[in-house]
Amino acid sequence: MARVLILLPARDFDPSEAALSWRVLTNTRHAVHFATPDGRAAIADDMMLTGQGLDPWGAIPLLRNLPLIGRLMRANREARKAYAEMIADPNYLAPQRWDAVDPAAYNGLLLPGGHRARGMRDYLESEILQRLVAHFFDAQKPVAAICHGVLLAARSISKRTGRSVLWGYQTTALTWAFERSAWSVARITRFWDPNYYRTYLEQAGQPEGFMSVQQEVTRALARAEDFRDVPRDDPDYRRKTSGLVRDTMDDATPAFVVRDRNYVSARWPGDAHTFAKTFAGLLK
Template identity: 45%
Template sequence: MANVLMLLPSSDYDPTETAVPWCLLTDAGHTVRFATPDGQTALADRRLTETGFGPLSPWLMPRKTELALYRRMSSHALFLKPARHDAIDPAGIDALIVPGGHAKGMRSLIESTAAQSLVVAAFARNIPVGAICHGTLLLARSRQADGRSVLHGRKTTALTAPMELTAWNLTRLWLGDYYRTYPQTVASEIRAALRQPADFQPGPLLSRRDTARHPERGFVVQDGNYVSARWYGDAYRFAQSMLTLLHGS
């Protein structure tokens, strides 16, 4: 069974994008460990787990099923005792998962030089790496010796501009830039890190949330041992793709 590392920020990550892969991999017998910037337990975005979005909650909040998985994950012993990003020996991990989230706390992961070094090492070793939503920004900023991103020459997806800007426009009158982690969109930064624009694959314009019974509703892009997804609605297919990589590695 594999030793999987999930990189987290200090706070504000998406509960679905963490709990679904954690649950599927753990139930399959793999060990999922966690690392945060300071080695302290990190909780998900409270607006996504508790506060909600008023009348928009049915569209923007995680479903009860995924929130139950998050509660299960957040009470697990390994979750409660994460390592620091800079204390991880990359030789000791068999796979790497980088979830997303959009609130400002995500910057503590995306801008972590220690986390970026772990990503570079994982790609150099060609172990399975999965990134979803804003997690792909960490990969875009992870530079190899030649100065290029680990995504240069890879096909990938990520949170698309229509997805990001729609959520922002629906909420900005009372939440401001809550849905804008950075001034530029995720997709624009990812595209800039790629060898060619066509390597960014946005998936279908109209998307449905996948489920444990219907993972085919999700969208992922796989390129070798790297798998990427756009948003929490792809989480089950993303997790199953990671399982396939682990079982084939």
């Protein structure tokens, strides 16, 4: 049995990526612990749980309780059930503080994602977390990162090399195709807050997508081709790239997961089962 640490922000993490990973790891008899900035239980992005606020009428108090498009974009039923179970776990209710974590006490590290800037920037920009991530990589312990979690890894600098811990690794992450697609929908359905799906926006003079997860992660790699996406000749290419189909415990065909030595990465909540199963296998 391995001891696994899941790092979370105080709020706005993606419920599917954290909870489905937690369920797979606990079901495979690994001990899962959590850490948050203040030692209090974290709170997921509520719109990804309820779907409320993702429709054009989402700012209207009563009508927002009737999600339509939000039902398609929120966590699915299985993920919501896993989240309800996870937040009742005593380890979840009593997390460590980020600055109190002893990385030597853990065999593996998992980094969920989330896109909502309000809560995720503190997580992605934390020097405390970047040092923790670097410790696990430098010790060659198993690390798993999904979606924006890969961005935290990309920003973490190895003490051994002075470069990103992902330098020399192959990885995937939230792709620009996925990020741009969700952003395009939100600009219509959530017109009063059109950038909900963009954690970071381009500045004057930067091309569109420059501050996307994919582009920033790619800039941290040894070679641009080390960023992996679904190959065109994959027999399940459409299922993997549509953004409409999510994997399950028994069906990995919609998922795209990259494993390189002690490191596992994935793109979005639709990869979460396969991502967590791959990581659990690595921990063995």
